[in-house]
Structure formats: structure tokens, C-alpha cells
Amino acid sequence: MxxxxxxxxxxxxxxxxxxxxxxxxxxxxxxxxxxxxxxxxxxxxxxxxxxxxxxxxxxxxDKTSLLILEAIVASLLIIFANALRLAFGDRALAKMAVDAGLVSYYPSHAPRARKTIQQLKQRQGAGRTVMAIGSSGYGTLTDQVGDLASVLERCTGAKILLVNPYSPAARARISAIADPDYTVELFQQEVRQSIELLKRLRAIGKSVRLKFYSDPPLVKLVILGDYLWLQHYHPDLNIRTMPEYVLKHNSNDHGLYTFYYHYFVQRWGSHEIPEYDLDTDELVYRGLQGKEKRRVPFGPEEETDQVGVPSPSLQPITLGRGLSVHSQPTGKNAECATDERAKWHL
Missing domain, CATH: 1.20.5 (Single alpha-helices involved in coiled-coils or other helix-helix interfaces)
Structure with a gap:
């Protein structure tokens, strides 16, 4: 040690x-x-x-005083009965929440809510392996007020899944947010900053692994021990405006913690999602048995899709003397390309 x-x-x-x-x-x-x-x-x-x-x-x-007293008592009884009915209803909802593993809910990232979330993550993240799914990782990993900025300094390791900044999913995500100040180039820069942070963590002896997926982000997921933080990536809204849920592992197999934990495990173990080599800046694709199949440079020069097959919409046609253009597919290839483009907008 x-x-x-x-x-x-x-x-x-x-x-x-x-x-x-x-x-x-x-x-x-x-x-x-x-x-x-x-x-x-x-x-x-x-x-x-x-x-x-x-x-x-x-x-x-005094009849007047008695009438007033009776009205007050009747009003109090009505209020008590309604409160009792609501209490039983809330108790049933609380039981369902406990069975589902839901322990906290933050409707917005107000300063107090952000502080509470960060304190809970710091308590649960010390000495554990951080498992997270995100978009660029900037607001979670590298930002000084990010939820995991201080947790990563005290964790033993990390498994991070981020969006490939050079994939169509990244461009679709940026276009959907419709923020003129948030561009694809800025998104790529944020991913690079996240990579640099993970490299520094690895340099000080922490077990850090990073993978990039190329489909649109669905959830922002952070797992620290028996607690799990969950946010939904709305197609048109910034993630900071979305509510955050905290799930806790319990002995019930039907809890939501187990569901999302298995979701992370399946995503992490998918052979279609390449791992980023922190030493060579390459994406490493592996087969079903975990053996390395090939490596591709990580950057804008990569024009292949997630499984390494060139996109049918970018098939070159040679014109002669070394000149070529990228033609649009025809026939069956055109239908495949249309389905592929539609998939990114679902």
C-alpha cells in the first residue's frame, strides 16, 4: 500500500x-x-x-361565547381530520418511496440544494470508487463547484462514461439546447478539460478509466457506494435546470437503485463503447471477450461511427486526378442513412 x-x-x-x-x-x-x-x-x-x-x-x-367556542372546536376538528387524512396519504407515498429507494429529491439547483448535494456526495465518496455517466463531465468533474470536484480527490478510483465530443450525438445535443454561447467547440474543450483532470488523478495513483459513448445522453448518473444521484437530460433544456433524485440501495431487489446500477454496468460493459487510453489519446475497441480489436485516434479526424463503419452518407466518389466528393447514398443505402439520421433526433 x-x-x-x-x-x-x-x-x-x-x-x-x-x-x-x-x-x-x-x-x-x-x-x-x-x-x-x-x-x-x-x-x-x-x-x-x-x-x-x-x-x-x-x-x-354565555350563549354567544358558547357558540364561538363550538365553532372553534368544530373548525379544529375539521382541520385535524383533514390533516389525519393527508398524513395517511403521505405515509403511503413515503412507504412507496422507501420501497423504491428514493431518499431525497431536489427540484432545482438552488445554492442551498447544491450545498446539500455536495456535502452528501463528499460523505459517501471518501474511499470509494466513483461511477458516473455524464455529457462533457465539466459541470461534474472539473468545475470547482461541481458535484464531484472534491470527491474525486478522496476517492480510490473512477469509472466515467462521457459523450464523444466528435460524434453526431454531441452536435445534436448542442443544437437542441439552442444556446448561442454554447458551441460544439466549447463542448469539446470541456471534454478535454475532463480528460486532463482524469490524467492528473491517474498520475497520483488512482485507478481511473474513461469511456466515450456516441448516442444522445439520457441520464446523468453518479454512483457512490450505496447512494445514487440521478438527473434526466431533457432534449431542449440545460441539465442544471432539471431536478435531481437520490436513490439508496436497500435489501429489496425491486428498488430503483438496483435498476440504474445494472444500467451503468451494462453500459460500461458494452463492447460497442470504446475506452479512452489516457496514455496514447486513442479510443480502444474491444471484442466480446475483452480482447483489443483496434485503436482509432481520438479527435475530429475520426469519421467513423460507433462500431467503426464509415457512415453511408460520406461515401467518396473518385472524379479523377485524385479528386473526390462525398456522395449521398441511393436506394437501400439512402433508407439506412435516413433511419440513422432520424435516430439522433429521437
Missing amino acids: TQSATREFVFVKTFARIRAIMNGLGQIGYHLAVLLLSASIALSLPAIAHTFLTYWARVEN
């Missing part, structure tokens, strides 16, 4: 011990508060009874 890994292990153990002590102190404080409240109510009962009897002796023969 290296010296940095030893320090990391000691930090994780110390942090866990401090958190256990704080939880114990919180439970003790809660029980003391309940005990003091019960004692206060018991000691004040005689005074409350005397006050009530005095008030009742004054209003028992």
Missing part, C-alpha cells in the same frame, strides 16, 4: 469515527429534549387545568 493510499485510508476511518460520534451525540440530545418536554408538560398540567376551569365558569352561561 502506497503512502498516499495509507493516508487516504486513515482519513476515511477517522472521518467515519467522527461521524459515528456526532450521530451518537445527536441521538442523546434528542432523547434529552423529549425528556425535558415531557417533564414540562407534566408539571404544567395543574396550571392548565385551573386556567381552563376558570374560563369555563365564566362562559358556561
Whole structure:
């Protein structure tokens, strides 16, 4: 075990011990508060009874006061009955949420919500392997206020899936957002910054792996131990405007945590998604048995699709003297190309 890994292990153990002590102190404080409240109510009962009897002796023969008192009591009973009905409904919803593994929901990324999310990720990410699916990774990995910016410094490793910035999916995503200040070039620059961060993490001894997928992003997914953070990539909206859900692993096999965890495992294990070589800046394609099949440079010069077959819409036609143009496909190839273009807009 290296010296940095030893320090990391000691930090994780110390942090866990401090958190256990704080939880114990919180439970003790809660029980003391309940005990003091019960004692206060018991000691004040005689005074409350005397006050009530005095008030009742004054209003028992006053019809107006009795009517007002009856109206107040009836209103309180109605409010109590409605609150009880809502409580039972909320209890049923809470049970469904617990069974599904949903523990938190943040409707927007307000400053307080962002701080709460980041604190929870820091607690769960220390000494663990980070597993994430994202778009460019900039807002999650490299941004100083990103959700995982500080977590990656204390994790033991990372498995990251990002969108290939030179794929049609990236261009379709940027076009759908319709932000004039957010261009494909900026998206590619953000991906490059994420790559540089992962290279630095690997240089200090962390186990880091990166893969690029070439289909439109569906979810932003972060897995840290028994907790999972989930956001949906809306076709037309920025991810920062979307709500974030926190799922927790439980003993129920039907929980949503298990579903999305298997989703990540399937995506990560897909042989159609190449792995990025952090040493050579190449995309490595592997077969079903995990053996390396081929490598292609990572960059705009790559004009092949995800499985390495040239796009039918870019078939060259030689005109002579070394001149060529890219023709549009005809016949059956035209139908395939149309289906392929339509797929990126679904």
C-alpha cells in the first residue's frame, strides 16, 4: 500500500469515527429534549387545568361565547381530520418511496440544494470508487463547484462514461439546447478539460478509466457506494435546470437503485463503447471477450461511427486526378442513412 493510499485510508476511518460520534451525540440530545418536554408538560398540567376551569365558569352561561367556542372546536376538528387524512396519504407515498429507494429529491439547483448535494456526495465518496455517466463531465468533474470536484480527490478510483465530443450525438445535443454561447467547440474543450483532470488523478495513483459513448445522453448518473444521484437530460433544456433524485440501495431487489446500477454496468460493459487510453489519446475497441480489436485516434479526424463503419452518407466518389466528393447514398443505402439520421433526433 502506497503512502498516499495509507493516508487516504486513515482519513476515511477517522472521518467515519467522527461521524459515528456526532450521530451518537445527536441521538442523546434528542432523547434529552423529549425528556425535558415531557417533564414540562407534566408539571404544567395543574396550571392548565385551573386556567381552563376558570374560563369555563365564566362562559358556561354565555350563549354567544358558547357558540364561538363550538365553532372553534368544530373548525379544529375539521382541520385535524383533514390533516389525519393527508398524513395517511403521505405515509403511503413515503412507504412507496422507501420501497423504491428514493431518499431525497431536489427540484432545482438552488445554492442551498447544491450545498446539500455536495456535502452528501463528499460523505459517501471518501474511499470509494466513483461511477458516473455524464455529457462533457465539466459541470461534474472539473468545475470547482461541481458535484464531484472534491470527491474525486478522496476517492480510490473512477469509472466515467462521457459523450464523444466528435460524434453526431454531441452536435445534436448542442443544437437542441439552442444556446448561442454554447458551441460544439466549447463542448469539446470541456471534454478535454475532463480528460486532463482524469490524467492528473491517474498520475497520483488512482485507478481511473474513461469511456466515450456516441448516442444522445439520457441520464446523468453518479454512483457512490450505496447512494445514487440521478438527473434526466431533457432534449431542449440545460441539465442544471432539471431536478435531481437520490436513490439508496436497500435489501429489496425491486428498488430503483438496483435498476440504474445494472444500467451503468451494462453500459460500461458494452463492447460497442470504446475506452479512452489516457496514455496514447486513442479510443480502444474491444471484442466480446475483452480482447483489443483496434485503436482509432481520438479527435475530429475520426469519421467513423460507433462500431467503426464509415457512415453511408460520406461515401467518396473518385472524379479523377485524385479528386473526390462525398456522395449521398441511393436506394437501400439512402433508407439506412435516413433511419440513422432520424435516430439522433429521437
